[in-house]
Amino acid sequence: MRYHRIPAETVRRLPVYLNALLLSLQQGKSISSSELSAIVGINPLQIRKDFSYFGGFGTRGVGYNIEKLIKKIKKILKLDSHHQAVLVGAGNLGSAVLAYPGFAAYGFQIAAAYDSDPAKIGKTINNITIEDAENIINLKKKNIKIGIIAVPRQQSQAIAQSLVNAGVTGILNFSPCRLAVPKRVKVITINIATDLARLPFYMPADKKIGFALNKRA
Amino acid sequence: MRYHRIPAETVRRLPVYLNALLLSLQQGKSISSSELSAIVGINPLQIRKDFSYFGGFGTRGVGYNIEKLIKKIKKILKLDSHHQAVLVGAGNLGSAVLAYPGFAAYGFQIAAAYDSDPAKIGKTINNITIEDAENIINLKKKNIKIGIIAVPRQQSQAIAQSLVNAGVTGILNFSPCRLAVPKRVKVITINIATDLARLPFYMPADKKIGFALNKRA
Known part of the structure; x- marks a missing residue:
């Protein structure tokens, strides 16, 4: 099976999920998209959409089998060999x-x-x-x-x-x-400069600029 | 004007565009999405879509005014001050x-x-x-x-x-x-490990695996 259709942005997130799943292996057998979301800081909806590209295999109320998911992601990313x-x-x-x-x-x-x-x-x-x-x-x-x-x-x-x-x-x-x-x-x-350049966009406005903008984050 | 609705993935690409635009300033006054695409390696459709989030101001057949675009992107990213x-x-x-x-x-x-x-x-x-x-x-x-x-x-x-x-x-x-x-x-x-982890996905299959997979890239 080949995975040409997986969008680049999903491919960018797969290693992030993989890393979190490897760390979660000790905690249990399965993980929900919300639990995974709490670790990686990516919206659960986005996570479910990303996983749907290679076949939805989560079970409602139970979540994803961690080991299966690791295996699948490794295979897709061709990380199943060293x-x-x-x-x-x-x-x-x-x-x-x-x-x-x-x-x-x-x-x-x-x-x-x-x-x-x-x-x-x-x-x-x-x-x-x-x-x-x-x-x-x-x-x-x-x-x-x-x-x-x-x-x-x-x-x-x-x-x-x-x-x-x-x-x-x-x-x-x-x-x-x-x-x-x-x-x-x-x-x-x-x-690293393009990554740093994204930072001010998300930072709260400086207090000097005006109180009305203070709450954005 | 605020720009809350710009998706994170667009925000990720804006500094890349900005960098390319700054380098293109010497070459001329305007740039088309195809020309920009050739520099940054991002699909021209995606570029036009990204720019549409903050008002389409390209002119068909002429392209985008580079200086205006730089100004706009800097403002959105809050890079207009040091x-x-x-x-x-x-x-x-x-x-x-x-x-x-x-x-x-x-x-x-x-x-x-x-x-x-x-x-x-x-x-x-x-x-x-x-x-x-x-x-x-x-x-x-x-x-x-x-x-x-x-x-x-x-x-x-x-x-x-x-x-x-x-x-x-x-x-x-x-x-x-x-x-x-x-x-x-x-x-x-x-x-840097998650970036490295995306690489094998895009690399051509090893010749040993089979000639049928050789051509993907």
């Missing part, structure tokens, strides 16, 4: 990525890290020894398909090209720029 | 945030940074001297409303509480956990 990824760029951001505790829950493992700075090559961070970025092409033999780019903006396009040449088909990009890659390659860009 | 933010946690991730080049385009400036590690307090990163996290309460006098949390998961709730006590009403949270805050405070969590 994935190895490589990191390029071992600066502050890259080092934070190497130490990030959240990947294992989704079955991801960072298998190698690269940098072009001779001062960084050979160093070990979180059990990973930084290799020369010249060696990225060797990934081909390792059949690793996911690359994480945490290099300065000016270098990111060249690194994306090296990764694609080495057979990578999925890129998580931290550079605030759009990468040109072949159509078969999926890029997800994390731009 | 915002100061503080960072808590000056480890690898925090240091990367301090050096991040993308905030200025949206009018954000990091005005202070805190850590509880004596080895970090007093150090200067990108012209910001790290202060003792004990001093967070002093933010009250500075009227800074935005806090960025980049501390280890176990400390994030306590830091969120300190920020709220100091008058912060918007938090950008990098810890992979849900923060308990009063309703008036908006939290946006960046979880």
Whole structure:
């Protein structure tokens, strides 16, 4: 079964549900959309709609079987097998990525890290020894398909090209720029400025502006 | 005029449009939804729908006036004035945030940074001297409303509480956990694992699985 029709916004929420469900496994066998809503902060109606894309299997008054739901979401997201990824760029951001505790829950493992700075090559961070970025092409033999780019903006396009040449088909990009890659390659860009830029919209108006606006939130 | 009815998913895309529009300012006076689509990688229909929430002001065959659109989006997102933010946690991730080049385009400036590690307090990163996290309460006098949390998961709730006590009403949270805050405070969590977890869904199936699935992308 394939799941082409699932909207991108639902795909964006599925890992959030998955994370919450994995944490809820200890608490019981089933979970209602309202209970899940309380954990993830997403409207229960939206949750039920998202789950309806892959067949409604909740039972009214009982909720969703947690284990079944985890299995289903993992299958849809192709997280039912483990994935190895490589990191390029071992600066502050890259080092934070190497130490990030959240990947294992989704079955991801960072298998190698690269940098072009001779001062960084050979160093070990979180059990990973930084290799020369010249060696990225060797990934081909390792059949690793996911690359994480945490290099300065000016270098990111060249690194994306090296990764694609080495057979990578999925890129998580931290550079605030759009990468040109072949159509078969999926890029997800994390731009922390665009996330920060959403914040003021939701913040209450400053008291100085006027009391009438104070209550919005 | 207030914009309560704009869906969260549209709000998520507005900063992406804004960024592209700011970059397009040099290229001309107007931009069509297809041209904008080519830059941001979002369907032109979706773009037109998003803009329709705050009044359709594109002209068929001519497109949108870039300057007007920038002004409008900035107003909606409350980015028409500058915002100061503080960072808590000056480890690898925090240091990367301090050096991040993308905030200025949206009018954000990091005005202070805190850590509880004596080895970090007093150090200067990108012209910001790290202060003792004990001093967070002093933010009250500075009227800074935005806090960025980049501390280890176990400390994030306590830091969120300190920020709220100091008058912060918007938090950008990098810890992979849900923060308990009063309703008036908006939290946006960046979880890089959930972003990575969306990647395999979009990646072409491995050749070993079967040639029939090869072409999806």
